[in-house]
Amino acid sequence: MPESEHPVPTGRRRRRLLSSAAAVIATATVAAGGTYVAQWGPFEPDKPVIAPAAVAQAEAFLADWAGGRAESAGARTTSPDQARTALRNFTAGLDIAKPALTAGAASAAKDGTVTVAFSAKMPVTGLGAWSYDSRIPVRRQEDGAWKVAWDLSLVHPHLSSTEKFRLQRQDSATSPVTDRHGAPLSAGVSPSLEPVLDQIAHRAGAGPRGVIERIDRATGEVTGTEARFGAEGGASAGQTIPSTIDSTWQTAADQALAAKGGGKDAALVALRIDNGEILAVANSPAAGFNRALSGTYAPGSTWKIVTTSALLLGGAVQPGDIVDCPKYLTVGKQFHNVETSEFPGATFTKNFTESCNTGFISLRGKVGDGELGEVAGKYFGIGQKWNVGLPTFDGSVPAPGDQTEKAASMIGQGRVLGNPLTMASVAATAVSGSFHQPTITPDAEDRTTTTALPTEVVTQLRRLMRATVTDGTARGLAGLPGNVGAKTGTAEVSESAPNNGWVVATRGNVAVAAVVEGGMTGGSSAVPVVRHLLEAVPHASS
Template identity: 25%
Template sequence: MRRARRTLAAAATLAVACTTLTGCFEEPTPHDAVRDFLVGWQSGDYDLAAGRTDGDRAAVRKALSDAKLELDAASFRFKITSLSMTGEEAKADFHVEVDLGENNPLWQYEGLLPLHLVDGTWKVRWSPSVLHPQLKEGQRFAVDTDPKPRKPIVDRNGKPLQGNTAFYSAGVYPARLGDRAEDAAAKLSAITGYAQDRLLSRIRSAPPDKFVPLVTFGRARFQSMQSKLDAIDGIETQRQDQPVNPEPPRQIVGSVSALTPETEQKLGGPERAGDSVGKSGLQEAYQNYLTGSTETKVVTLDLKTGKQVALLKEWLGRTNVSVRTTIDRDIQAAAEQAVADTETSALVAVQRDTGQILAVGAKGDMSQEKHALAGKFPAGTAFSIVAADALIKNNVSPKLRLACPEERTVGGARFVRTGQPTGVTSSATLQEHFAKGCVTALASLARRVSAADLDESAKAFGVGLPWRLPLKSFSGSLPELSSDADKARAIAGQNVEVSPLGMALVAAAVASGTWHPPVLVTDPGSPDPAAEVAQAPQPAPVPLDPKVRTALTSMMRAGAMGTSAQAGKGRVYGVKATAGNQYTWFVGWQGEVAVAVLAKNYDAAAEAGGFFAALQNSP
């Protein structure tokens, strides 16, 4: 598709060139000869071009056709820069743009057409230097490419987050192939779907003694195709190990496949046969960094020896780099162990002081990206952490005594207590009701706070802010609160949607005293090398009111006590919450690690306790 677009563009340029040249030049000058030669060369009408030279017509046609094949060129474009005559001699200077295809840069150079009168007709004095000033008899063009091996994705300590996987490149050594190139290209095209002319162009444009990868396969497809490949005379296969087999967190790291005809057309990037393509996760988001771009050289070769004679142009390509994430392999292992004991759950752990994502776990119907980072789940009474910020700022004391009836109506909204909270009397304090998640007690405080206060506190904890990650994520949503009923539902988390990532950042904010936006990749800064300037900045960190933080720390210490989250050594802070009939939350921290756990039909606090215990036992 890319090559087709370039061909159309070349045709449009040709039309302009013809009009311009015809309008500018009149006989009896060399103008028509220059025009016809360059228009014929550009359009592929090599007979027209050859007819305007003094060389053997067939030999010139072949030289022009070979030049296009040897450069694997999508198009040529020409612009005459000067024309001068001295008696029966003339010369035309012209600018050349060669589109080398494969999304390489344009190759531009200055050419010279010497002309002379032959029996009263202006002719181009033919020699290989007409094609390029440095091309001589007995030489040819070639394009030498050097693709960069894929770089790994690594954790915060530089340890790879994937192992090696074998890829197999079917290709040729052109010198060994001889006159079997067309047959090999046709047969390889038939079994792989790659265009025959593209395969043949790659063969003919390459240095003869260098292996030219044409089609790349993963292990399974190679094994299924091996017998067919072996049957093609001249096709050889080389194995290349690339760091693409994802390790935990697998869905965050992402998967990789070999380049196919479909992905080659879709990407429109620097990929060539022999490359691998990210299909999901960070492998897909950072494809252009991990693969870089191919180093390309345009050279002349000696036809007899196949050795390089001259370097005409070189593009070093963009250097590919590893992608450094904030994942900690040891903490990720603890997360994997914790979710393994559940049927369906998601767990996100972040560094309390930075918002950096340390681990992402998921099990069953949950996935690491779609649910742990980007899931939209009811917040339930876990949102009382955020609501408490607004309440305390409005002078509602954690020591305020409240009833916890089985049922309560606030502004027409009905709230029902789920069971009798253990250890909570009918007139316990707000801190006790917060710790035990008494929805009827929490909802009763709706009139003590305004909608604007709740909205401001939600934003202070990142809910609804436009943070930026290289993968899909969800910062949460709080609806417009137009009544006491809406405010009561918000305090109880019934009309608020959040993700496990968002709630882990809420816990981290209380733990550190400042809310930070999430960070997953520290280097490079942008998934797209071309978009580093265009991307919107991350939201700024938001410090908590010290008075609120002190109160919330005590409330979340009380929330973790007596739960299965406090299963190991050291103090755990948090709150256990319900969200509907199936989901439970635990949102809290221990030491430097803040966590949010969402479990379906399972005790999220127990999962958090397992995570903290595994973390204490890790290296």
């Protein structure tokens, strides 16, 4: 009987079919040179190995290039002389001071080439940083060593044998920034203005401008633009840039920090109460970080102006109410008053003027957990985005996570943050009733939304701040001409660091805030600074 006539069990028949199919696929695989393994099979092909030595060579090349060691960087390539010349011409021709080169991911090709990606940040002197990405190919040489496969395109993807780069510096404006009266401002007279003037000029587009162009090596024709520096359509040379700064207040502010700051890091802001225009910004040291506008500090007891507003708005307390002021009060942790003072049977007014922490904390149950932040934002603009005309930190009042944090926030500690700008604005709002977004350039648009404080609350805040000068912790400001009101603050930094000293003050149409880092108390450190300032400026200049 022919084989096909004999019945075959189903299982054995399936195995034969599978075996036959496998044989066919195996044959096809051999005929196709391994296509099955590379494309169809269940196993991934062997991936090219990334040699650590190749990556190390690429990273060393970048380090030499960034460090200005063109000779050493060139020696790591397959064309040392060409590499040295190109690297030197690139940095010198484009006036690049010190490249910042960061190696990224590495990959390997089938031919063994290892490619290392990198990001470049090229600081062009006087203009800014030019950033781009490129790649470094590294290949094994006949002697087994790894070398950077030199090509102009690894310096920049658009650099080639037919195209190169050219730096064109454009006429930069030498526009002076003027004060509110049109007089030129000088960092030589007021050192604190140096970073401020640079920022104002940059915002107005008055800084240096330039462009890196790609040009044809043969014809010199511009074929593209790689980078632009400086603002387009900014101030032209000779055009003045106005600011709200008042030269008299600014000079006095710098002198006050120099005379009474005790050589400590400190900052001060003075602004107009009726419209928020900044009259003076002073920092010590003058150069570097602008702590007056961008600092993030616990405002300490100066924040009690906001806390008092919340209590008065809710009818939780009146100035004549008895609010006991013990030495200590425990809410998760022990809180105390400055120098552990105490005032048994004190009125709320006494708590305010003597800055009693324990008395204020004892009233925490009379405000909602998030109420301080709501009042700060709604009436004082704190936490909203201000458009001052310069980079600023506009305050922060997060909702407390527990009762200990809530207790701390009542006295301007915990996670409550501000700086002289925000606290000068708080003082201005308290005595005027309306928030005016601070500005340092006349064209700064106010995008905030706030509500005016009730007249009766404003009246009470004014009386409390005046009493702090006549009978409280701001006695150091007593005797000055004008109806000066104030609130001092002592802000804890850490268990090991000395406290920061604070004061906010108002006189006429000007509000001032000052902080002295490590000043211990506001009365002993910040008050003398503000007194010096107010003594130096005639009351009429307010």
